[in-house]
Amino acid sequence: MKGEKVQSKTGKIVSTVIMWLLLIIFIMPFFIVIVDSFKSNAEIMENPLNLTGHPTMNNFVEAFVRMNYPSAFCNTFVITLLSVFLITIFSAMTAYFIVRSKSRVGTVIFYALVASMMLPFQAIMIPLVSIYGHIGLLSNRATLIFMYVGFGCGMAVFIFHGFIKTGIPVSLEEAAKIDGANMIQIFFKIILPLLKPVIATVVVLDVLWIWNDYLLPSLVLSQPWQLTMPLSTYSFAGQMSINFGPLIASLLLTMLPVLIIYIFLQRFIIEGIVAGSVKN
Amino acid sequence: MSGGRKPVCCLTILLKYFKKRVRCRPSKRCNMKRRKNFNLTFFLIFALPTLIIFTLVIVVPFIYGLFMSFTNTNGMSGNSWVGFSNYAAVFHDSTFWNSFIVTIEYVVACVVLTNILAFIIAYLVTSGIKGQNFLRAAFFTPNLIGGIVLGLIWNFIFRQVLVNVGTAYSIPIFQETWLADPVKALWTLIIVTVWQMSGYMMIIYIAGFTGISQDVLEAAEIDGCTNFQKVTKIEMPLMVPSFIICLFLTLSRCFMVYDTNISLTKGEPFGSTVLISLNIYREAFNNNNYAKGQAEAFLLFIIIAALSVTQVYIGKKMEVEQ
Numbered sequence: 001m002k003g004e005k006v007q008s009k010t011g012k013i014v015s016t017v018i019m020w021l022l023l024i025i026f027i028m029p030f031f032i033v034i035v036d037s038f039k040s041n042a043e044i045m046e047n048p049l050n051l052t053g054h055p056t057m058n059n060f061v062e063a064f065v066r067m068n069y070p071s072a073f074c075n076t077f078v079i080t081l082l083s084v085f086l087i088t089i090f091s092a093m094t095a096y097f098i099v100r101s102k103s104r105v106g107t108v109i110f111y112a113l114v115a116s117m118m119l120p121f122q123a124i125m126i127p128l129v130s131i132y133g134h135i136g137l138l139s140n141r142a143t144l145i146f147m148y149v150g151f152g153c154g155m156a157v158f159i160f161h162g163f164i165k166t167g168i169p170v171s172l173e174e175a176a177k178i179d180g181a182n183m184i185q186i187f188f189k190i191i192l193p194l195l196k197p198v199i200a201t202v203v204v205l206d207v208l209w210i211w212n213d214y215l216l217p218s219l220v221l222s223q224p225w226q227l228t229m230p231l232s233t234y235s236f237a238g239q240m241s242i243n244f245g246p247l248i249a250s251l252l253l254t255m256l257p258v259l260i261i262y263i264f265l266q267r268f269i270i271e272g273i274v275a276g277s278v279k280n
Numbered sequence: 281m282s283g284g285r286k287p288v289c290c291l292t293i294l295l296k297y298f299k300k301r302v303r304c305r306p307s308k309r310c311n312m313k314r315r316k317n318f319n320l321t322f323f324l325i326f327a328l329p330t331l332i333i334f335t336l337v338i339v340v341p342f343i344y345g346l347f348m349s350f351t352n353t354n355g356m357s358g359n360s361w362v363g364f365s366n367y368a369a370v371f372h373d374s375t376f377w378n379s380f381i382v383t384i385e386y387v388v389a390c391v392v393l394t395n396i397l398a399f400i401i402a403y404l405v406t407s408g409i410k411g412q413n414f415l416r417a418a419f420f421t422p423n424l425i426g427g428i429v430l431g432l433i434w435n436f437i438f439r440q441v442l443v444n445v446g447t448a449y450s451i452p453i454f455q456e457t458w459l460a461d462p463v464k465a466l467w468t469l470i471i472v473t474v475w476q477m478s479g480y481m482m483i484i485y486i487a488g489f490t491g492i493s494q495d496v497l498e499a500a501e502i503d504g505c506t507n508f509q510k511v512t513k514i515e516m517p518l519m520v521p522s523f524i525i526c527l528f529l530t531l532s533r534c535f536m537v538y539d540t541n542i543s544l545t546k547g548e549p550f551g552s553t554v555l556i557s558l559n560i561y562r563e564a565f566n567n568n569n570y571a572k573g574q575a576e577a578f579l580l581f582i583i584i585a586a587l588s589v590t591q592v593y594i595g596k597k598m599e600v601e602q
Contacts, residue, residue: 022401027418
């Protein structure tokens with residue numbers, strides 16, 4: 001017994017050391033980005049790992065202006081916000097319909113949505129571009145939001161469906177009905193507030209996806225003023241090639257909003273991810 | 281990417297549904313009751329908006345895509361029926377096969393390494409060391425950032441930082457950039473993917489570890505289990521559901537990787553790292569060969585669908601009753 005305890009103590013030290021070493025390797029790229037974004041290009045070429053003696057903000061200024069940061073940020077923000085809002089509302093309503101109506105229509109919709117989750121985006125991207133290009137709806141931010149709702153509702157309905165089915169008693173709605181509430185009031189005043197924990201999961205998963213998505217916006221958006229942050233970062237990087245200073249500053253600028261939010265909401269975000277991928 | 285977020289159980293649920301339907305059919309009462317409950321206003325307000333958007337964004341393009349792959353369309357003109365000749369062309373296309381083989385190599389390496397690393401990290405994080413929450417959050421960080429930015433960061437590291445370190449401390453393996461060598465360039469992609477995804481999978485494994493009841497572990501300890509036996513004989517079998525989720529997630533994500541590919545290697549050198557998604561994109565939008573690109577895309581779809589079916593099947597067989 002005694003021997004085992006000692007062993008587990010050394011074991012603990014070993015695992016702590018391994019853990020922190022791994023962490024340093026994991027975090028290294030971010031460290032390099034932060035350090036190098038304040039250096040001139042010549043300093044980066046000379047030694048990308050040391051701290052600079054003369055930090056400069058020039059990289060940030062150049063990146064900020066040339067990648068059109070304010071416009072890219074606003075586009076990403078508005079597109080993510082509206083898409084996630086619409087996905088959440090529509091999906092919660094549909095899931096509620098599916099659970100409560102108990103009709104065959106509902107079941108068919110549910111399984112069509114679930115099946116769509118297996119579909120890789122690449123399998124529909126070409127016809128999508130072709131169809132929407134013909135109608136002349138490409139190069140339009142509203143179309144992009146519309147598409148995100150289409151792609152996002154499968155998983156969201158699935159998550160809401162599971163929660164409503166097991167977590168929300170019918171008796172509540174029956175009581176509200178007796179009190180004279182109609183179905184819209186019942187949903188928005190009683191059901192939706194009860195869905196808060198799942199809404200958090202859906203929002204976390206969808207925000208991370210839409211905020212960082214590249215392929216779909218690259219197919220839909222084309223004008224410089226429409227670009228989202230991944231798009232403008234990528235095109236800016238293409239112009240910079242070996243002008244590393246501004247390039248790295250632009251990467252840091254792109255990461256910054258998410259990292260700041262993560263510092264405050266990390267617990268919440270990780271719990272959302274766990275709920276989204278495990279509880280199903 | 282829309283692909284990354286798929287819960288593993290969708291297939292299980294489809295299967296359950298079909299079983300239920302079979303059970304339900306003979307009794308007419310079951311159907312009658314269902315019909316009675318159908319409320320048209322309820323449907324129109326609550327389900328129709330989603331249904332319309334879903335149809336326009338997924339169902340219609342899916343069907344049209346299937347049609348496209350049997351025509352000779354290039355997006356603008358040409359819509360004549362050519363039967364299976366696109367699929368035949370894909371099968372005889374050495375570029376496609378190269379990218380297919382590279383993708384398989386990439387996927388196998390990523391899935392194996394990601395899951396091993398994620399499992400080890402999760403084990404260490406839950407072994408009761410200090411700063412658990414901080415470690416968990418830190419390892420997850422790469423998942424917050426899109427493939428484009430991650431790819432560009434690592435492009436800089438492989439192109440500049442490592443070369444610099446390699447020449448400064450004369451480490452031969454780093455003296456020339458890995459991005460210029462076909463085999464090493466693929467490894468850069470694997471490294472970045474493993475680095476990113478193991479944080480995500482770690483979270484799922486941690487949930488698995490914390491879900492194991494303490495009683496079982498104590499019982500094992502009393503019976504004289506070593507730590508290693510505890511992991512392999514008790515925790516791993518009990519964590520089969522976590523393994524299945526992680527395997528499925530890593531597999532489908534890796535097959536669909538696109539962002540990291542274009543920002544890290546751009547398919548270079550000499551087209552040696554063009555993964556299947558990038559290949560589909562180039563076939564359709566750079567070579568203007570929509571029909572053939574669509575045929576390739578459908579092959580990808582079939583692979584992913586087949587993978588999910590097998591995985592769920594195996595998972596159901598292996599699951600330990602808890």
